Amino acid sequence: MIQRTLSRRSTLALMTAAAATPAFARQRAPSEDWAALGADVKSEFKWAWGHYVEKAWGKDEINPVSGTSQSFFIEGHDLGLSLVEALDTLWIMELDDEFRAGVDWVKANLDFDIDGEAQVFETNIRLVGGLLSAHLACGDPVLLAKAKDLADRLMKAFDASPHGLPYRYVNLKTGAVRDPETNLAEIGTYATEFGLLGQLTGDDRYYAAAKRAMKHALDMRSPLGLMAANIHAETGKFTSRNASIDVYADSFYEYLWDSWEMFGDAEMKTAAQECMAAMVAHQGHRYDGKLWFPMVDYETGAVTSTSQTVLGAYLAGLLGQVGLKAAGDDFLATYTAMQEKYVIIPESTDVTTGTARSKRTGLRPEFADACLNLWLGDRDDRYRGLAAIHYRNMKTTSKAAFGYTSLKDITTRPMEQGDNCPGYWWSEQMKYYYLLFADAKRVDYGRLQLSTEANVLRGFRTA
Incomplete structure (x- = not known):
């Protein structure tokens, strides 16, 4: 049952409420040996890496139940996705032999002159970002050269659009583009990787292209301050009316704030703050006392979908970053309740009932x-x-014979496992856990900047 919608007045109340007493404040952590827990994360990562090396070396993804592998970008043509995604995590964990073996594989084998289509968004956040973070870790110029080569191929997807909105797919060899029916996430998640590449190479056209695409969408915000999630690269027009915080949109909003933190782009800082305030004012709804951000019509604010995905949890952290910490804590409490109820947060939840809409989930x-x-x-x-x-x-x-796997059914006991370890597992949650628990010696936490894929783009201690 819906209890209330957050008005502008209640938004201000959230912002000024005592952040020291969020909904889950009384759920204090028990006494914990954080260093020991960090060491456990490292041990599990090393164990899983050993199986990847044995069963799927150089392949995109390992299937940890069967010990097989699968391609991600181009069927039958692997680009070492999991390997590239793991590099900076290996380095942070001081697994230097494993890191060096991965770098050696990249230098000897990774070639992007492929007559095949790659998804531009995924290729950027996973491979360009992974290569850049590995370069920052060890300083090897070959890694930077490969990141630049790949980014130059992706730039063809931007150049083909009259509005600078990248097509979803580009042929890495020919530059041919496909699928202009895109979305905010896929046109607006390039600024950190492209901006860093520009800094390292002295070429500002990368960041300019990334910002141009973001600005195009921002300039079409409704009077409510919201954007529709779907957009067409050729017409430049929105193709839906749904404003979303998660599917089709999530990392767009992360990169507004990251553009400020990475490059001091004050225009993007203002846009981030305005977009977050609009979300809280017009998308924040309470169902049975829990704060959710379902899809709404970007012009009227009317709810258009009662589904929220696990992807939306990122927003709790982003709200805290932009100065809306009370709302961030409140939203995190919603996902905390889902974790308590289901053990593993469902892939999709019906916000009106707080029940899982899907049984599977993908780590x-x-x-x-x-x-x-x-x-x-x-x-x-x-x-x-x-x-x-x-x-x-x-x-x-999720622990299986040869690593960690996605789940097929979170409602069974024991939970029924699937058979795939997504590439992001190597870059994201294991790094998040380690940074939280281990007091990582190779990271300057005060300068730390992570991409949406958790690639470290600033904050390494390399001395």
Whole structure:
């Protein structure tokens, strides 16, 4: 049952409420040996890496139940996705032999001159970002050269659009583009990787292209301050009316704030603050006392879908980053309740009833991501405690013979496992856990900047 919608007045109340007493404040973490837990995360990561090396070396993804592998970008043509995604995590964990072996594989084998289509968004956040973070870790110029080569191929998708909105797919060899029916996430998640690449190469056209695409969408905000999630690269027009915080849109909003933190782009900082305030004012709804952000019509604010995905958990951390911490804590409490109810947060939830809409889930990292960002803000151990539960639940449910796997059914006991470890597992949640628990010696937490894929783009200690 819906209880109320957050008005502008209640938004201000959230912003000024005592952030020290969020909904889950009384759920204090028990006494915890954080260093020991961090060591456990490292041990599990090393164990899983050993199986990847044995069963799927150089392949995109390992299937940890069967010990087989599968391609991700181009069927039958692997680009070492999991390997590239794991590199900076290996380095942070001081697994230097494993890191060097991965770098050697990249230098000897990774070639992007492929007559095949790659999804532009995924290729950027996973491979361009992974190569850049590995370059920052070790300084090897070959890694930077490969990141630049790949980004130049992706730039063809931007150049083909009259509005600078990248098509969804580009042929890495020919530059041919496909699928202009795109969305905010896929046109607006390039600024950090492209901006860093521009800094490292002295070429500002990368960041300019990324910002142009974001600005195009921002300039079409409704009087409510909202954007529709779907957009057409050729017409430049929205193709839906749904404003979304998660599917089709999530990382667009992360990269507004990241553009400020990485490059000091004040225009993007203002846009981030305005977009977050509009979300809280017009998308924030309470159902049975819990704060959710369902899809709404971007011009009227009317709810258009009562589904919320686990991807949306990132917003709790982002709200804290932009100065709306009370709302961030409140939203994290919603996902905390789902974790308590289901052990593993459902892939999709009906916000009106708080019940799972799907039984499967894909080793999702967004809850741990939010815990890290909120913890970095005030170092309150309650966030580490929630992430520790998330980590232990993953160990209990998702550990298979040859690594960690997605789940087919979270409602069975024991939970029925699937058979795939997504590439982001190597870059995201295991890094989030380690950073939260281990006091990583190779990271300057005060300067730390992670991409949406958790690639470290600033904050390495390399001395």
